[in-house]
Amino acid sequence: MLLSTLKRGAIALLLTGCAATNPSPPPDFTSYVVLGEYGAAVARVLIDAPACPAIVINQHSQPMQLRAPAQTIALRATPSAPADSKPAEFPLLTCETPLPAGTTSASVLGRALPLPKAEPQRIVVIGDTGCRLQKSSNSWQACNDSQQYPFATTAAQAAAWKPDLVIHVGDYHYRENACPDGNAGCAGSPWGYGWDAWDADFFAPGARLLDAAPWIMARGNHENCLRGGQGYWRFLDPRPLLKGRDCNAAADDDVGNYSDPYAVRIGQATQLLVLDTANTTWKGLKPGDVGYARYQDLYRKMAALSQQAPNNLAIAHHPLLGMGADRKADGSIVLLPGDAGLQAAMGSVNPQYFPPAVQALLSGHVHLWQQASFSSGHPSQFIAGFAGTSEDIVPLPERLPPGVTPAPGAVVEHFSSWVDGFGFMTMERRGAQQWHVEVHDLQGTIRNRCELDGRRSRCEVAQVK
Template sequence: MTTDTALVCPSVRYTLGPARAVFPMHRVSTPTPSQFPTTVCELGVPLGAFDAVLVQSTVQAAVVHPANRQLPLPHWTGTTRPRTIGVIGDTGCRVTTAGPNQDCADHQTGWPFPRIANSAAMRHPDLVIHVGDYLYRDDPGQATDTAANPGCTTPADRFSWACVVADFFRPAESLLAVAPVALTRGNHEDCRTPPATGGAGAAWFRYLADDLRADGSCDQYTDPVEIRAGALHLLSVDSSFADPADSGSLAQQAIYTQQFEAVNRAAGQHPGTDHFLFTHKPLWMVRSAGPPPRWVTPVLDRAVAGTTLGRPANNIRTVLSGHVHLYQMIDFNTTRPPQVTVGFSGGDPLDQGPNDADVIGKPVGTPTQPVNHSVTQGRVFGYAILNRNNGTWDLTSHDPTGTVRGQTCTLSVSTAQKQFTCH
């Protein structure tokens, strides 16, 4: 993105095979002041390209990020996969008229997302997955860092370019500079009209969506997206508007059944390839052990159960989500993939979550299946890392300093009994 009023897109130089050449970026949208005073440009880069850099002579903006103009590209090939994946979610700084608010200028005890992004970047991930909720400044005028964010200072600026910079691009800059990022939409980026929670959909489609838009339109439901990370495929489901009141409503079941039918078809086209499903709202996260157990999100669970298979495809190995502000991994030791919730990367208030001993054995989902393992960490900010290890994946939770908290959990190789073994 550039604030250049000449509407000129920069060019990118990269190497592919023995050749190094310059390729002009394609203009997606032009400035529409005052909310979006930006030119948005994009460029598709083929797998195998490396050493991509913005060409200095074509950059019109006075300030360039990253300063070295180097652009992160995949390190994997068509037959390999990422070795280290960072997972973050629910990252924005919560600022509302009613409060209580986070101190967006205090990155130690107020809003730690900039520290978390820096910490995750130091682990040199090959890929970052963001599971949604980027824009939390419902009343930017109440923020403590308005001096650092001109243009993001009044309620009218709520979902402007300046607030997208303040809540995501600036604090995540170090992480965005080291690895490609896969994004899914959160409920704060849905199409509801302010002052309702959410409503940042137009900003989402202009700056962050897989299919960027220039017309300011916003759709509540979008088709699933498949992202091929070499021999690992990512499947993104837009659950931003699933049960918007979190009331347990099943009214949207038919809509999401179609979504998960598409996911299963996509996974079925590559039977020997592992898939990770990522979506903002969890399918089976346990919020309270009960009795009876309270879990989210029933409409998504029922939609999966209503597919032709009646479950996720066998090669969907795990589900990555956010929405609930904590870290949790639960598995069922069945064909149902483990649910990993990573909703604790900056947004406040944090959730406590249940006692794990009380969760194990509790029935969850449709049809109900007892929880086999439960690892929950509440009231602490952080992020997750998936490390490739001997043909499978190790999952760890990290606090803002990068310290591993709790157990390391290793994903089983079996697709018939999907579970994490933790130690």
């Protein structure tokens, strides 16, 4: 609900620093820090107020800049029928300020902001965190049940692990359609692509983890322009918000659905390469398709960035080198390879799909945890899409059958998975090319341990039970 005129006046006094005998308490707001190109940190604040607040950096106060105003965006094409859609309402300001290198303290309205470390040692990896409400698939997750939608628990446990950095591999928003009448599991849930659904799906349950460390916010298919792209560009992407790249008008989708990769240095000659794969398709892409050319270009720009450091970890929502599973009508199980669209486009430039300096790919999209390592020289694949969204429950084999591969030319050497279990993944640096990886459940118990050394990885347990 928007604030009353009287309350807005009181907040205006607070935000402008005017003296008052009994100043009003600060308004409720959301704050976080996102890392972008070259590791530049940006402080963000989402607030229902007449103006952006001040930010205090190294004991010096300055006004925050307006990234996006409060507004209601006209209904545009979505995956749903118009009767099952509505305009996206954003009744609050998105404010931001770059944090200069060497910042030692930063706060907004008395709340301290987490600051980036030059060489983060402890990294949390999560993905696919929203609560699925989707009419087209008749999927109605019980958002009101913390056992069936446990992202708040996942976030709290991950925050308690005290990370230096959080990586979200995409798919934040899932509340697309209204909960059916009589469904107690999701009754009363916000829905659509406006702030109320974004808050319920991501910002409110993720609050403790947002406070714990800076984030890298990769983009998933649920954030393409047909779906939650407006909120993604407004809230999460670290780069400037540009007209035409904001997903507000369907005519601009060929711009808004794609963006260039960027690199975040994390010390010890290591980079994170963040890739936007929001608009790929598992059905495949072919020459002449817009996406085919865009993802060829994505590969070339990623390859150029990878030359800036000897060690790189790529982050892309869609796993090129991972496996999924589905059940046929007769009950038999079919194994599903990695994303065919990206394989076609990126594989046309390099049959290995990634440049030599990329050690591993961190992904989501498949709602489980998975690791795969290859004798064919491909980078290791980790999937961490198990933080909150309805889990995939079709079992994967403990060992892949001979000849089964997630991508043409990729020969699986080691494979590990956890199906139908919620949690989060962590990575601890052990050396320039060495990482210790752990898989945690909702109680914080470690369910698997893995080692990544160069491009190869191996886990203690082939299949978490």
